[in-house]
Amino acid sequence: MATRKASGQVLTALAPVMPELWGGSADLAGSNNTTMEGEPSFVPDGKATESFPGHRYGRTLHFGIREHAMGMSLNGIALEGLTRPYGGTFLIFSDYMRPAVRLAALQQLPVVYVWTHDSIGLGEDGPTHQPVEHLAALRAIPGLDVVRPADANETAVAWRTILETVDHPSALALTRQNVPTLDRSVLAPADGVARGGYVLAEAEGGDPQVVLIGTGSEVQLALGARDQLQADGVPTRVVSMPCREWFDAQDQSYRDEVLPPAVRARVSVEAGVAQGWRELVGDAGRIVSLEHFGASADFETLFREFGLTADAVAKSARESIEAARGEAPSAPGTSDPQEPTDDESTLGDAGEGGTRSTDETQK
Amino acid sequence: MSQTAPTLTAGRDESLTRPIADEVGWTDADVRAVDTVRVLAADAVQHAGHGHPGTAMSLAPLAYLLYQDVMVHDPSDPHWLGRDRFVLSAGHSSLTQYIQLYLSGYGMELDDIKALRTWGSATPGHPEVHHTTGVEITTGPLGSGLASAVGMAMAQRRQRGLLDPDAAPGESPFDHHVWVVASDGDLMEGVSSEASSLAGHQELSNLTVVYDQNFISIEDDTDISFSEDVAKRYEAYGWHVETVDWRGRAGDSGDAARADDGTGPYTEDVDALHAALQASRERTDRPTLVILRTVIAWPAPTARDTAPRTGPRSARTRSRPPRSCWASTRRPPSPSRTRSSSTPAPWSGGARRRTPGGRSATWRGARPTPRAPVCWTGCRPRSCPRAWTRPCPPSRPTRRAWRPARRPARC
Numbered sequence A: 001m002a003t004r005k006a007s008g009q010v011l012t013a014l015a016p017v018m019p020e021l022w023g024g025s026a027d028l029a030g031s032n033n034t035t036m037e038g039e040p041s042f043v044p045d046g047k048a049t050e051s052f053p054g055h056r057y058g059r060t061l062h063f064g065i066r067e068h069a070m071g072m073s074l075n076g077i078a079l080e081g082l083t084r085p086y087g088g089t090f091l092i093f094s095d096y097m098r099p100a101v102r103l104a105a106l107q108q109l110p111v112v113y114v115w116t117h118d119s120i121g122l123g124e125d126g127p128t129h130q131p132v133e134h135l136a137a138l139r140a141i142p143g144l145d146v147v148r149p150a151d152a153n154e155t156a157v158a159w160r161t162i163l164e165t166v167d168h169p170s171a172l173a174l175t176r177q178n179v180p181t182l183d184r185s186v187l188a189p190a191d192g193v194a195r196g197g198y199v200l201a202e203a204e205g206g207d208p209q210v211v212l213i214g215t216g217s218e219v220q221l222a223l224g225a226r227d228q229l230q231a232d233g234v235p236t237r238v239v240s241m242p243c244r245e246w247f248d249a250q251d252q253s254y255r256d257e258v259l260p261p262a263v264r265a266r267v268s269v270e271a272g273v274a275q276g277w278r279e280l281v282g283d284a285g286r287i288v289s290l291e292h293f294g295a296s297a298d299f300e301t302l303f304r305e306f307g308l309t310a311d312a313v314a315k316s317a318r319e320s321i322e323a324a325r326g327e328a329p330s331a332p333g334t335s336d337p338q339e340p341t342d343d344e345s346t347l348g349d350a351g352e353g354g355t356r357s358t359d360e361t362q363k
Numbered sequence B: 001m002s003q004t005a006p007t008l009t010a011g012r013d014e015s016l017t018r019p020i021a022d023e024v025g026w027t028d029a030d031v032r033a034v035d036t037v038r039v040l041a042a043d044a045v046q047h048a049g050h051g052h053p054g055t056a057m058s059l060a061p062l063a064y065l066l067y068q069d070v071m072v073h074d075p076s077d078p079h080w081l082g083r084d085r086f087v088l089s090a091g092h093s094s095l096t097q098y099i100q101l102y103l104s105g106y107g108m109e110l111d112d113i114k115a116l117r118t119w120g121s122a123t124p125g126h127p128e129v130h131h132t133t134g135v136e137i138t139t140g141p142l143g144s145g146l147a148s149a150v151g152m153a154m155a156q157r158r159q160r161g162l163l164d165p166d167a168a169p170g171e172s173p174f175d176h177h178v179w180v181v182a183s184d185g186d187l188m189e190g191v192s193s194e195a196s197s198l199a200g201h202q203e204l205s206n207l208t209v210v211y212d213q214n215f216i217s218i219e220d221d222t223d224i225s226f227s228e229d230v231a232k233r234y235e236a237y238g239w240h241v242e243t244v245d246w247r248g249r250a251g252d253s254g255d256a257a258r259a260d261d262g263t264g265p266y267t268e269d270v271d272a273l274h275a276a277l278q279a280s281r282e283r284t285d286r287p288t289l290v291i292l293r294t295v296i297a298w299p300a301p302t303a304r305d306t307a308p309r310t311g312p313r314s315a316r317t318r319s320r321p322p323r324s325c326w327a328s329t330r331r332p333p334s335p336s337r338t339r340s341s342s343t344p345a346p347w348s349g350g351a352r353r354r355t356p357g358g359r360s361a362t363w364r365g366a367r368p369t370p371r372a373p374v375c376w377t378g379c380r381p382r383s384c385p386r387a388w389t390r391p392c393p394p395s396r397p398t399r400r401a402w403r404p405a406r407r408p409a410r411c
């Protein structure tokens, strides 16, 4: 199940118990799953529609295609003080909201952003709609929690933890594509989400030789890599790290428990830029990331072509193990975000001859 | 109207009003071509299993009119400096542009359209500049295209002033026009308001925005979030505003079936649109907004006037056109049958260079202003002339400013 869908189910379940919670979307209600099922829209009487019945005291907000105004309005709602607002759009359009998000953080407002379609995983809509640097850019805003759950259960705990946060804004980064709902009978319970990062799968057959850290839809890649490494006899731990800020807020002993200082072989995997991950993976670590813009194609193709795979994570893990032993150079830039190959989209390069260009004059 | 090939529209559904395009001189071949555009748009999305077909269908006459009868451009020389610029601010309707690039001979082929939204194709989900020949700007984030077009219009004026200020109006190779196709979302976004305000202030008469007012966005009927009088807003910005209403009894809002105010069936008055566009080109004192009222996905029976949802199911059930182009036995004449890729389509006004081939050469020889050659050789290849450093003497460091403080500052 896509985490955006799980989020919609959580909201619908919360509707009767949290009357103070209300929100909506900037014209993407169906895509963002921001409508609490059956709740009336907040709209003057003459302006309700067939799709969205409602009235002036309704609950579902319709901001239209106006993300910046949505962000500022959410701040105003929060400043009024009696209700909890949330607003949704595609994660890419957090860019259109950024000044408002920063002001929410500055004013310590408990606004919730429901940002879906959170990576190249959105697929065919292509690079104009695919976040790449956004998670890093949002994490750079002081006082904003950026939460990227891995599956439906993590999404539920994420919402719970966010709603318990009453003195600053939080952002959910949710998938468009389906992700597996992890089997908690063999993996750790999703409650660990509240601590920002937790050991999802413990190393077997000895102390962990390597720790794989994933967020959101890439946690499954870390688990896939772990299967390969364990099969080769490499005890491998997987850490799910949905929220860096919550993890940072834990005390040192918990953080050391999750990321033992003695284990210097570490790999992070996230479908976005590497920026910010070096501090968690350390000198010997490897970062599986995406250092260029995306492309228009189905998401499986994109993950494969851009080297965001379980294989890539396993390969990086082996490199990191060697580096930690001092047998390989430590701390290269990022490990595996491969240079785009010739037929790959790199809009960043386009001006100098877009590698994927069909435009002859640009070659 | 000259009926060059009367059989070309023989199979057209008689319940569909024929576009009114007498003054602009459309023949059966043009009507057929526009119908083919609609079918191609629907089929491309059907084939891909996702995408937005509806707007490309209803805007087929507009897009065809722009590329064939209005814009000054040369598909055989897509980077010709004198070309008009086309900005599809409603980038989600990328097919609106891709299909015109196909019809007017930009090298886009049917297979490219079949490859819509797939890895490595020339037809990504949203148009991408430097990627697809003929695409001037990357769009998709709503509002961005319209707002950037304001910059294009400003640049046109500045460039003309630098390179050819003495030419009579319309006579310079640098007299081009900027054409924008925008949607409800573009007009809702704040950035378009800011940019349009600036454009009005700057009296950018070389800018025409066609606003496709179809009263539909992703959350269906725009009544839920958008109800201001856009025409009055743009008038207040200092724009010339004209409304061309094709909706007939669909009226101001709501779906085509609901309202019946007796104003008649949906009618694509291409002549009225053409007149508005041509007048906007002639205007010299202000930018123009043409509000074109359409019904999205016209004339697909089940999709028209419904929200442009994506996804295979919606593409199949909601946007199925009356007939299919490459999947059906009743195949309309494919443009490739009537044109070879090296020559423009017979109905193509494609190569409409207002300034004949030699004009810019003439300009180069006869009109260099003192500043022009520097700009020409310096700016155009995006490099600096060798001498650029000369006027920039090195500055001496301000010693005090960066000397380390002796004591930690106190406050």
Ligand SMILES: Cc1ncc(C[n+]2csc(CCOP(=O)(O)OP(=O)(O)O)c2C)c(N)n1
Residues within 6 Å of the ligand: A026, A027, A028, A065, A093, A096, B055, B090, B092, B093, B140, B141, B142, B143, B183, B184, B185, B186, B189, B214, B216, B217, B218, B296, B308
């Ligand atoms: C800034 C921004 N926000 C959201 C979207 C997502 N989106 C794509 S199309 C669309 C709305 C479509 O409605 P409209 O603009 O009226 O175009 P139409 O469907 O009528 O062609 C939205 C919200 C976007 N492309 N850009």
Ligand SMILES: [Mg+2]
Residues within 6 Å of the ligand: B183, B184, B185, B212, B213, B214, B215, B216, B217
């Ligand atoms: Mg619309």
